[in-house]
Amino acid sequence: MGADLLKAFPVETRRLLWLIGLVFITVILFQFIEFPKGSALWSLFSRGEVPVPKDLSLVGENSTSLSSNLSSPSVTDTSIISEDRNNSLVGLDEGRNGSLTLEEDPEPGNITELNSSSIDTRKEEIALPPEDNGNLSLAPIEPSVAPLSLPHNVPPNLSMELSTPPPLLPPPLVHVSEKKPKSKIYEKDVLTLSDMSEELIQNYLSPPTMVPRWSSKVDKDLVLAKQLIENAPPLNDGLYAPLYRNASMFKRSYELMEQMLKVYIYKEGDRRIFHRPPLEGIYASEGWFMKQMESNQHYVTKRPREAHLFYLPFSSRQLEEALYVPNSHSHKNLIQHLRDYVSMISTKYPYWNRTEGADHFFVACHDWAPSETKRIMANCIRALCNADVKEGFKFGKDVSLPETYVRKARNPLRDIGGKPPSKRKTLAFYAGNMHGYLRPLLLQSWGNNIDPGMKIFGSMPRSKDNRNYINYMKTSKYCICPRGYEVNSPRVVEAIFYECVPVIISDNFVPPFFETLNWESFAVFVAEKDIPNLKNILLSIPEKTFFRMHMRVKKVQQHFLWHPKPLKYDLFHMILHSIWYNRVFQFRPK
Structure with a gap:
């Protein structure tokens, strides 16, 4: 029978069969050696676990590796990010046995946690600090969320933009100002109000701010708010338009703030410096704002993922009281304390790292606040009483904070108001300590009763409740507000409080709420070099103009008042609105 088979197949056919068999055996042996499971058939047909290389990092299109700035220095586990069929992001955790377990997102909208204790050190750094429970929180990558419902009048292109899902991995942080040349306006020794307005507009059109490392669902609110503010309907009633740069936009922005804004307040901090602000004296603005912000139930949220802004509640006054060494002339320990605080916040929470603090803000009235915070x-968004262009104040980002002198915390509205214009017989009034270089020049030019219409004094004799000082403000047409050691002065708000037209003599001072108010409609600005000509400048103002300015001072007064319980358009809400407004217009979506 064997001989019959040999005759049935020619020699060439037998050789072909042997060759096919040899190839098959070779393939089997090759796969046996190469596949990690040790079985070629298993590797080809198994639906079981997927092999994982030993060195596994976050991978994806345009991926960027993680930093070593995490809490655990040891490296035992690694993690990758995967995208499921529904485009929701989940974590894959590689255990010690080399197998992968799929970790489901426990709640829609929440960020998936990875169970690894640390991640490989990489050259390119993106800090992703751990959550409070000790597990690594993959904060930069959020699952896609349903698009925000839009009003019927929002253009279709905006709707498409808001519904765009976030990228798989966050790119490195980009600071737009690095690409934008510094404005030539700052080359001037003295910036006029027109110069400041020009810079403000330019920074709103092309904001020098951070592009977030990763997208957040609250970003859609900011994009929508900007669109609605820019297309605000004409103002019909409620506000006196001449007081504002654009009354329609201000009203629409204020309404959107009431509807949308959520603020998260950090609870950490040394109690000597954080959460215990002064409520009286010339630094009361930071105290009253902190007190009313922390007790607010409308704007404050306990869920940081829904916050548009993050409040750093430190008191610049208490920082100086607690840490400054008298006569040391050094602020290094104060700056170091703030640096340690920011480091703690950025390590404990992921929110600072998303924008390097661009959606964080603080309110500080001490003269040293600009220099103490200009780096860290x-x-x-820095709300500063010392709003000095030459000290790094950024138009469109920072906020000029009104310096308010509160004499009685229990009754901040005591003695408000003043005489009508017809009964204000004194042309101009000033009294105060000779701080800085400017006030001695003012006293030299107009003090010592040189002119009966110019009541310019040094320190006035003490009287009960400072009655003499207040009476002069209540009966003068113009109240002189010269700079002291720094550009700011509480007399600006005092003048408005007592319905006296403020005369601001302070070069490069950014007046409060500059992004909202039209200051030239109710205040007079005099260059420091023009002090010898001060009286002629005031006399050149027509009487009708003075009456109009006085009326406008009374109307704008509502924006500069502290109330035990905040009221619409009052000082608390104006500070918060300016912070909100700047955040909306400085935000640059991914």
Whole structure:
């Protein structure tokens, strides 16, 4: 039978069969050696676990590796990010046995946690700090969320933009100002109000701010708010338009703030410095704002993922009281304390790292606040009493905070108001300590009763409740507000409080709420060099113009008042609105 088979197949056919068999055996042996499971058939047909290389990092299109700035220095586990069929992001955790387990997102809208204790050190750094429970929180990558419902009048292109899902991995942080040349306006020794307005507009059109590392669902609110503010309907009633740069936009922005804004307040901090602000004296603005912000139930949220802004509640006054060494002339320990605080916040929470603090803000009235925060909090929205262009104030980002002198915390509205214009017989009044270089020049030019219409004094004799000082403000047409050691002065708000037209003599001072108010409609600005000509400048103002300015001072007064319980358009809401407004217009979506 064997001979019959040999005759049935030619020699060439037998050789072909042997060759096919040899190839098959070779393939089997090759796969046996190469596949990690040790079985070629298993590797080809198994639906079981997927092999994982030993060195596994976050991968994806245009991926960027993680930093070593995490809490655990040891490296035992690694993690990758995967995208499921529904485009929701989940974590894959590689255990010690080399197998992968799929970790489901426990709640829609929440960020998936990875169970690894640390991640490989990489050259390119993106800090992703751990959550409170000790597990690594993959904060930069959020699952896609349903698009925000839009009003019927929102253009279709905006709707498409808002519904765009976030990228798989966050790109490196980009600071737009690095590409934008510094404005030539700052080359001037003295910036006029027109110069400031020009810079403000330019920074709104092309904001020098951070592009977020990763997208957040609250970003859609900011994009929508900007669109609605820019297309605000004409003002019909409620506000006196001449007081504002654009009354329609201000009203629409204020309404959107009431509807949308959520603020998260950090609870950490040394109690000597954080959460215990002064409520009386010339630094009361930071105290009253902190007190009313922390007790607010409308704007404050306990869920940081829904916050548009993050409040750093430190008191610049209490920082100086607690840490400054008298006569040391050094602020290094104060700056170091703030640096440690920011480091703690950025390590404990992921929110600072998303924008390097661009969606964080603080309110500070001490003269030293600009220099103490210009580096470690440079990206924050800084609400500063010492709003000096030459000290790094950024138009469109920072906020000029009104310096308010509160004499009685129990009754901040005591003695408000003043005489009508017809009964204000004194042309101009000033009294105060000779701080800085400017006030001695003012006293030299107009003090010592040189002119009966110019009541310019040094320190006035003490009287009960400072009655003499208040009476002069209540009966003068113009109240002189010269700078002291720094550009700011509480007399600006005092003049408005007592319905006296403020005369601001302070070069490069950014007046409060500059992004909202039209200051030239109710205040007079005099260059420092023009002090010898001060009386002629005031006399050149027509009487009708003075009456109109006085009326406008009374109307704008509502924006500069502290109330035990905040009221619409009052000082608390104006500060918060300016912070909100700047955040909306400085935000640059991914």
